[in-house]
Amino acid sequence: MKLILLGAPGAGKGTQADILCEKLDIPTISTGNILRAAVKNGTPTGLKAKAFMDAGQLVPDEVIIGIISERLEEPDCAKGYILDGVPRTIAQAEALEKAGIVFDSVVSLEVSDEAICERMSGRRVCESCGASYHVAAVPPKTEGVCDKCGGKLIQRKDDAPETVKSRLEVYHKETEPLKAFYAERGLLKTVENQPTVEAVSQAILRVLGR
8 A cells, every 4th residue: 555645734644644554554654754864874865965954955856756765665665655745746746756656545634724723733743753743632641742752842833823824825836736636647535624533544544445
């Protein structure tokens, strides 16, 4: 099962990827995490990415696709994977196709902008391992402490209200067109927002025929 999770920032992609990862027994490939790992491990593509990051520039698509290709060759991806964070644009989607990276389904999580703004204000992220929490929906067992690694939970600058609004604008302009791109290829499945995290997971498994 090779999946892409699409959705606006704060739609719950990271949370759902973690759940699906357990249920389907396939890894989640989070672009941010593998980018950091490639830089830390000093892989050839990681060193290229580091040069751009050190210069304060965005890492170009071909480097990101290279890092994803490197990661997908690892044995744990043999049965499938969930891609979270890429593609963000039509150009990236075309680059993935060109690199021979294929998918079985593309699941789009549909959440209104209003609900996202409300949701993001309560989001917390572990500064050590990157695990996601929400003060109301998915609280940690101990306030401010990551269940997985004991790291400190922080609110990212990305989750501040004014940043959220500008990130949503970028999403609608650059990433939302991917829905039509994948619908044309017969891969798109949409999941409307549900009242609970668990209900969203069940809805995703339903559209995947699981």
